[in-house]
Amino acid sequence: MKYEAFNRQIIKLVGGKKNIKAVVHCMTRLRFTLVDDKKAQTDKIKNMDGVIDVVNNDVAYQIIVGTHVTDVYDELVDMLGMTSSNELTNNDEGKKKNPVKAVMDVVSESMTPLLPPIICAGLLAALLSIVSLTGLISDSSSTYKIFDTVREAVFFFLPVLMAMSASKRLGVDPYLGVTLAVTIVSQSINGVKGLNLFGVPLPQITYANSFIPILLALWFMGYVTKFVKKIVPDKVQYFFTPLLIMVIMIPATLMVFGPLGFYFGEGIVGFFNLLMKYVGSWLVMMLYSALQPFIVMFGAGNFIMPIVASLIATEGYDPAFISSCTISDIAVGGAMLGYFLRAKKNSKQKQLFGTVTLSAIFGVTEPAIYGVFVKYRRPFVAVMIGGGLGGLFAGLTGVKAYSVAWGLFGLPSYIGKGNFTNLWLMVSAVIISFVGAAIAAYMLGIPVDSEDSEQILENDKKDITINENGLRAVPLKSVVTGNLIQLSEVNDKAFSSGGLGKGIAIQPTENNIYSPINGTVSVVFPTKHAIGINGDNGEEILIHIGIDTVQLEGKYFDLNIKQGDIVKAGQQIGKVDFKKIKEAGYDITTMVVVTNADDYTDVIPSENKQVNNSDSSMNIVLG
Template structure:
């Protein structure tokens, strides 16, 4: 047993045999299901200190030890020591609270462009009124201002469109349910009864929780009806029964529950602000948002934000805080960009700084913050101070928007609110930039830059070109939404958003490994370069569905040989990120591995250059 010592160390540090319920593996990591995960969490540092271990990831689903491509050799030995047999990954009970937040977030995301349009329109109208171009009593103003009423009044219909598929309800029946709730016969009407039983007076406009609950119930009922209604009668009776069953349950049960939840969220926000002060909560969220994103906990604010808009017409904590935090992340990365002397790192820090400025901070968080750690401190300082100022000045967001919708902060002719928000953003950005510049990288990273500069100065080097495995949009590895890959811990490489279903060999060589679910394949070139192609994020959970291997392990392949055919449309429909990741797993064996992100990569035979 080649890895016996390593396996024994891992078993001991995760809490011993008796603490392990199951262990499976994907292409690069061991995934443990543990009885008491805290026992393993207490030993995370010791696990990371093991030379063969790249990183340790602990979450609600599993405890993961990232090792690299040798994991397929380590796993059988680990099972032998545990006395277990090879098995599929067990189904893990999902965190209900997280699942609810995920549904809300995924349902609201498609509506965000409409919400941002409303916010920008509100800002433009405010500017026109302030400039004397329009009066707030003019028909033109009233017509354009009604866009906001159109969105929030009919919010249940928007939610029905975006959430029906996610919840398993037929979309048009979901829209019918939402439209029915908004009719003048039901919406906010007092003294109604159904089957002789009194109904609570509920206002269904400007809220989303009752319709989400109704759609969830409709999805459950739909599954039952599909099983019991004969196919020949399904077309005629299933829609009728679905709406006839769901509407009364929504009126009697989900309407009141939704109202209670909305009121509870409002009370919760009022408790936070009343107990700790709006300014403290805003400052803390602006300082800590990157940490929440890293932990996958950024979605919890969605119901709180919508509840605030529904009850107050504005939101004064989370929207100002996340805009300030995003700009602080951009500032910290710009500080790193200014301080860095290495061309490749300058390109990386510059790209993630711009991405954060545009409101997309994941590349910076997973590509730089996780790796260097110190940017977290820079954002906590800058974002915290910016958030503190915004909180003390009682800045309010009158629409769900981002940096480019700042004019919406004028809202209700409140120009000071807009000016205070601008000042808060400047504080967050400038302080984070200065902190990022001063904190910079640890000494070993600076030394690593010097080595890279020396390598780049050499003129006579042997190189191995690695071609594009699939047509598509190429992006830096830092932008890939899997921190094990994006941090570069498993090797240097690139991500590709595919536009073709055929994965081809990027080199001439041999298929060294083919994962049983066909979602990942390793090819070794004639020069010994180890290329790992990982198809999609977390697609191991699909257990081979939509993936068809066109080669076998051990097969000799030429440049461009078909390897795997993937139905990416089905992968995306199943809710998975289809990004194809290609990395050089033995990066450390070479002077440098350079991704090429500058050309048309659909025909680029030099997507990655390995300097021997």
């Protein structure tokens, strides 16, 4: 197994198999539902080779690994011994859960497996539009109709697909869940007028092309399943449990959950139609196109899919969201092209920017967002400018998405029923977003951290020393007064192995924390135990205060800096009560690491045994 070692480490760092309730994946990330999020060692996971970033919010515990996530996930499933794509063999009954988080978990994890067939249907519709317009296949031919049936079937049988995806997650036998779904979409029930059950008239409801009614029914079916299993003797459960469940669920679905879900879906569509009618689709599209990278970053990108599915099922098109997704994705690609053109000398940066440019244009933006946007921040502004302009244009001109297909390959689906005007307007919106974001990113520029180190050395030599051998070096002052020790002596393999970079460690004897270098604060962890500083000469410095002190959640830490602040070497940036941390049972050893040490000739620790904030703790040799 190619990813066995990687997955084994992931399982360990998220708290072990018993801490994993469920796991699914999307295009670039593993989405865990953990029993206790606090058991996951997020910092260590972020530092693993092959992990782009970790996002932990009310949706899920998400580990971003890249577009090869499917291969990683398949091996992870085998190693965990999962009984399905949504449930492990462990049990957490009786555990109190946040109801909002529970709903978000179910919707997100149930929609994710449905994306491949939905995207397939969208791209197939785009392909059929092209071949029919070229005259290769007539839209009245049997060949065209057969392939178009795939697209129609995906949405018509959406309740069945949802039942397959959500049943195990909601504690339902998947075959019974699918049985309920195919029953309500059958021609005897779906959209039939004048039905009654036990003499009670039933509303005329079209269950096909929807998913909310079956999702609500499956939720209730989970409770019914538990109840029936308790009252039916073990010896006859095989025969009577399925029967009783279906006898209860058919009336409950047709009388309660079906109508409730149908009208709820109609309400969602009605709300957005009113919003677009009286406020304007231009505002919705402009805001979503501008802000989608933030939505993706928080792992909530899939939450528009239920709305999109409802809109396409009822209106025949989506007037806002899928178009906005494509416009925003292309804007991300434009921003990365702007950075690619701006990075003149740094070959590593050019390679990174070029790679993520292509993936964003094709509809996968996570590598750009987590690999570049989070680090440099300015591309967010570029996408807000470019994406906002493109979304505004698309909204004002009434662009519509006739199927679920985003990115460059999804553009032909905007032809619709021969509507070339809609296609050209969408292409224009995409060009506006791409060019606008590229120009904005180029003008905003790359923050000075490693772009033109040679020019930096010429312009700012006050931090650079030259020894007797003619080697140039940047001295780093001590971050805290104390006893200096070798990094290899630290009781944390992530640091002692040198895996995070070269550096030193200090056993503090005072509480004040100082900046070791002139630069910009790149990150301050919410728990305040770790600080990142990008030096003026391109150095990337990580200050890690104590070992496992992330568990203190900021207690005993008092920092007076925030992300983006400019700091000077020797400047006090905070205070830490090391005595109380030590009394709480934690190792107070403080590590200072040059995380991009490979970019330099060497990192040499000071020979001093004791250091204070005015002393040099190590030197970065530039060559």
